[in-house]
Amino acid sequence: MTSAQETTNQPQQRRRIECKDALGRARTLEVFLNDEGRLCLSVPVGGSAQLDWFDVDVLSAYVDVLRRQMPGTGAW
Numbered sequence: 001m002t003s004a005q006e007t008t009n010q011p012q013q014r015r016r017i018e019c020k021d022a023l024g025r026a027r028t029l030e031v032f033l034n035d036e037g038r039l040c041l042s043v044p045v046g047g048s049a050q051l052d053w054f055d056v057d058v059l060s061a062y063v064d065v066l067r068r069q070m071p072g073t074g075a076w
Contacts, residue, residue: 015062017055022048031062037071039063 014032021027027044029051034040043049051059067073 015058017051017059017062019044019049019051019055021046021050024050029059031059031066033066033069037069039066039070 014030017029017031019027019029021044027049029044029049030040030042032040032042041049
């Protein structure tokens, strides 16, 4: 249900999570750290992303992974 872009020698930087827009159409939410090390959520056109509980779990777990990679957390 979830796909991700992977790089060879670096931790996974982006993850795409399936969601629905406000009208219930299938869309993708993208989660990543930007060049400044800030967490970014790229939502579907229209600015709305509806997630089921499974996808909320996936998002939460990945945000935790990224949080540990953020500058100042000592994990870099």
